[in-house]
Amino acid sequence: MVQFKEYTPQTFVVDGLAGLNKDMMEEHITLYKGYVTNTNKANAALAQLISDNKADGPDAAEIRRRLGFEFSGMRLHETYFGEMKPGGSPVDEKIKKAVTAAWGSWETWSQDFVRTGMMRGIGWGILYQDPVGGSLQNFWVSDHENGHPAGFKPILVMDVWEHAYIKQFGATGRKSYVEAFFKNIDWSVVTKRMA
Numbered sequence: 001m002v003q004f005k006e007y008t009p010q011t012f013v014v015d016g017l018a019g020l021n022k023d024m025m026e027e028h029i030t031l032y033k034g035y036v037t038n039t040n041k042a043n044a045a046l047a048q049l050i051s052d053n054k055a056d057g058p059d060a061a062e063i064r065r066r067l068g069f070e071f072s073g074m075r076l077h078e079t080y081f082g083e084m085k086p087g088g089s090p091v092d093e094k095i096k097k098a099v100t101a102a103w104g105s106w107e108t109w110s111q112d113f114v115r116t117g118m119m120r121g122i123g124w125g126i127l128y129q130d131p132v133g134g135s136l137q138n139f140w141v142s143d144h145e146n147g148h149p150a151g152f153k154p155i156l157v158m159d160v161w162e163h164a165y166i167k168q169f170g171a172t173g174r175k176s177y178v179e180a181f182f183k184n185i186d187w188s189v190v191t192k193r194m195a
């Protein structure tokens, strides 16, 4: 019998974040828990099909596709909620140095990160570290699973699905949400993710 890991939802503090409503953040946490539930369901269903030697058909193919969406949705939300705290923290020298080495200045990088997050569509703006070259680069990820540079490590992830901001900022309020998000980044957590 094949058995994959069963995930448990993590807990996050979303009360008191600067400029981000508690109600909206709590609703977002509820959505996150759905990704954990659906990851577990997809894993269990796929494990069953594999165990029954029925994993070569369309049922298993569909679950495999969904698993990429649900698992990535779960993990990205954990990275996102885990890097926020009320009022944020000062930028660590280590990440400032690494960013400046690749981007010339902190402002050039942060402006580009915002622009990446402002791209049309649903997805994520993500700062990755290349584990081979070490450099830091911004990428756009569509949905939760499309566009991850293979093997790169997410360092800072910003949810820009409409559910992340529409309740408080409206459908045209992504920029205001992004500005509020920046005020709550715990840079010590972000920096610890760097190799």
Ligand SMILES: [Fe+2]
Binding pocket: 028, 031, 077, 159, 161, 163, 164
């Ligand atoms: Fe989200």
